[in-house]
Structure formats: C-alpha cells, structure tokens
Amino acid sequence: LRNGELDGVLVWKLDRLTRQQRDLSRVMEACAATRAFVASVLEQIDTREAHGQFVAELLVAQARMESANSSTRQRRKAVEQREKGQPPSSGIRCFGYTKRYTAVVPEEAALVREAVDGLFAGRSLNGICRDWEGRGVQTTLGNGWRTQFFKKFITSSTISAQREYEGKLMPGVWPALISPEETV
Numbered sequence: 001l002r003n004g005e006l007d008g009v010l011v012w013k014l015d016r017l018t019r020q021q022r023d024l025s026r027v028m029e030a031c032a033a034t035r036a037f038v039a040s041v042l043e044q045i046d047t048r049e050a051h052g053q054f055v056a057e058l059l060v061a062q063a064r065m066e067s068a069n070s071s072t073r074q075r076r077k078a079v080e081q082r083e084k085g086q087p088p089s090s091g092i093r094c095f096g097y098t099k100r101y102t103a104v105v106p107e108e109a110a111l112v113r114e115a116v117d118g119l120f121a122g123r124s125l126n127g128i129c130r131d132w133e134g135r136g137v138q139t140t141l142g143n144g145w146r147t148q149f150f151k152k153f154i155t156s157s158t159i160s161a162q163r164e165y166e167g168k169l170m171p172g173v174w175p176a177l178i179s180p181e182e183t184v
Contacts, residue, residue: 001030008037014045014056015063024060028053082165085172093140094158101174111137112177115154125151157183
C-alpha cells in the first residue's frame with residue numbers, strides 16, 4: 001500500500017484484517033497516501049467514503065470489545081472448572097487418558113507408573129525419555145518425548161487427578177494415574 005503497488009485491500013470481514021484501532025489507522029494512513037482503499041465483502045464497507053471510514057472504525061472497536069468479552073468469559077469458565085475439580089480443557093489429549101479424561105488408557109498409564117517408580121528409584125528424566133524413544137513411545141501428538149516436556153508432564157498435578165487453583169491443590173473428578181503422594 002505504501003509503495004502504491006496496490007489499489008486497495010479487499011477483506012471478507014473487517015475483523016479478519018485487524019481488531020486494533022492503531023493497526024486500522026496505519027492501514028488507513030497508507031491508503032490515504034496512495035488513494036488506495038479498504039473494502040469488506042460482508043459489511044459492505046468502502047473506505048473511499050467518509051461513512052465507510054467511520055463504520056470501519058466502529059467495527060474494529062466492536063471487534064476489540066467482543067474479543068475482550070470472550071476472553072473474560074473463557075477465564076471465568078476456566079476458574080469455574082478448576083473450582084469444581086474438572087480436568088483441564090486444552091483440547092489436546094493428555095498422555096495416559098482418553099480425550100476429556102473420561103477414562104485411563106491402560107498401556108500409557110502403565111508407562112507413567114513405570115516412569116514414576118523409575119524416578120523414585122533414581123533414574124533420570126533424560127534416561128526415561130531415551131528409553132521411551134527406543135521403545136517407540138510417543139506423545140499424544142505423535143512426537144518423541146523430550147526431557148523438558150516430559151518433566152512438565154510427570155510433575156503435573158493432572159496425572160494425580162488434582163487441579164491447582166490459587167496456589168492450592170484441589171481434588172479432581174477424573175481418575176488418577178498416580179496417587180497425590182507419589183507426585184514427583
């Protein structure tokens with residue numbers, strides 16, 4: 001836009017271009033310098049007209065507000081889930097559990113048990129990761145286990161069916177792979 005190589009920008013919906021007023025301002029300044037424009041398919045906005053510029057600014061402000069409202073709702077829901085002892089809901093299946101933590105995956109749970117026992121017996125995190133790599137054990141995303149990720153997983157309160165909330169551990173409602181006393 002700044003170099004005058006484009007006559008305009010066509011977007012499906014304005015919030016796909018930006019949700020920040022400062023970013024819209026930069027685009028509009030670049031457009032003004034070269035007489036380019038921004039047009040939206042769904043909102044029927046064309047910034048060549050003052051009315052289109054005004055509506056674009058309103059829609060960006062509205063999108064920013066909706067994004068903030070959505071974040072507030074998501075944070076509130078996460079707090080509610082923690083307070084009720086519900087499992088994390090990252091969308092990624094946790095090793096040892098079925099998706100949504102409804103059941104234990106026996107083969108994976110046995111590996112977790114073996115790893116915890118090994119750690120208490122003096123094995124290293126790196127040694128367990130190398131062993132699992134040699135045996136073809138992969139994460140739920142199909143990757144090999146790396147020491148840093150394995151440490152985060154094996155020390156997580158999740159595998160002992162607990163949720164951390166405001167620095168306190170609370171019992172969860174899903175099955176534990178290890179007892180809370182065995183948490184590494």
